[in-house]
Ligand SMILES: [Zn+2]
């Protein structure tokens with residue numbers, strides 16, 4: 275075992291200069307139109323939209339959102355303009371992929387009236403595309419509503435205040451159970467619907483306001499998207515039989531993305547406190563090359579964190595570097611569990627190479643690990659790699675706390691939408707340490 279550990283550590287050292295763990299704009303994440311297909315595992319806007327908004331920093335964007343100032347410097351003078359710019363990223367012909375700029379009359383781009391989501395350069399393309407589009411039109415309608423309603427995460431309307439879990443996590447089988455634990459749910463949802471920002475949203479969205487039941491369902495889906503991450507961590511804590519009531523828990527989130535950390539608020543993982551009331555303290559350390567300055571940019575704790583509270587901290591860099599420079603030097607607590615949301619290491623060779631040192635480290639130090647995927651197919655591909663690496667798979671399947679908010683493939687909307695963290699895999703050390711010892 276010790277030799278294997280050394281091997282992993284030296285491998286980790288050798289690959290220090292390897293590419294980053296989760297490249298933001300390279301490889302399979304970019305589609306043919308240059309849209310980043312899957313960065314939206316983040317509450318809020320994708321990076322593409324942020325770029326479209328021409329924002330230098332997310333903080334400026336947020337202060338604009340909060341209506342404090344509608345930064346004229348950034349070309350946004352009104353909420354209407356802001357929503358238009360967000361929508362611009364979706365404006366291209368779904369059939370022939372033409373962008374408005376390449377049409378004789380950019381205004382001739384028309385939108386599907388049913389879903390209010392996809393565009394066509396003309397009725398010809400729309401007709402040709404319909405047999406394909408009709409399979410997804412209903413789902414895409416939800417996508418279009420959700421991406422507007424998601425704005426309410428930034429205004430603070432979502433999530434609504436939630437109380438301590440009244441059931442043990444083992445007895446919470448999914449979102450129905452989670453919602454059933456929320457007291458006065460109807461009142462809370464109604465107050466979001468009647469809120470100031472909901473009115474601003476539909477007065478400026480340039481789309482018809484959906485009816486109340488549709489909006490309520492959307493608010494619920496966006497809420498699950500927000501709570502999905504802490505709930506999934508809770509699932510892992512429970513599955514690995516860690517006991518937050520007996521001792522403090524340290525969670526490392528690997529491959530944390532740019533927007534995810536910019537957007538992070540101190541309260542983002544508080545659901546863990548509601549899940550495990552009176553716990554001994556839970557620290558969540560976001561580790562990734564794309565970690566950026568934000569509210570949680572503070573060093574990890576060396577000693578135990580405050581009881582009954584979730585403490586967020588972060589480290590900018592690769593996980594195995596973090597491990598060598600902080601964990602091994604006892605500058606940061608060893609993790610009780612490591613979680614990766616959509617690491618995507620199965621997706622291409624380069625990505626796998628940059629993830630390999632981390633995966634070997636997790637295996638050889640026998641760290642309880644949980645990774646999530648966007649789909650069953652991704653789960654299968656990831657499993658294959660983890661089995662090849664001889665990790666011991668201790669669980670996998672559909673995540674009861676998958677986000678319910680559908681995500682479309684931007685450049686090709688006529689594909690089944692995916693859901694953040696829809697599947698998970700858990701592994702713990704080597705699959706068969708005995709056979710490894712024999713091989714020595
Ligand atoms: Zn067309």
Ligand SMILES: [Zn+2]
Nearest residue numbers: 386388389411
């Ligand atoms: Zn449609």
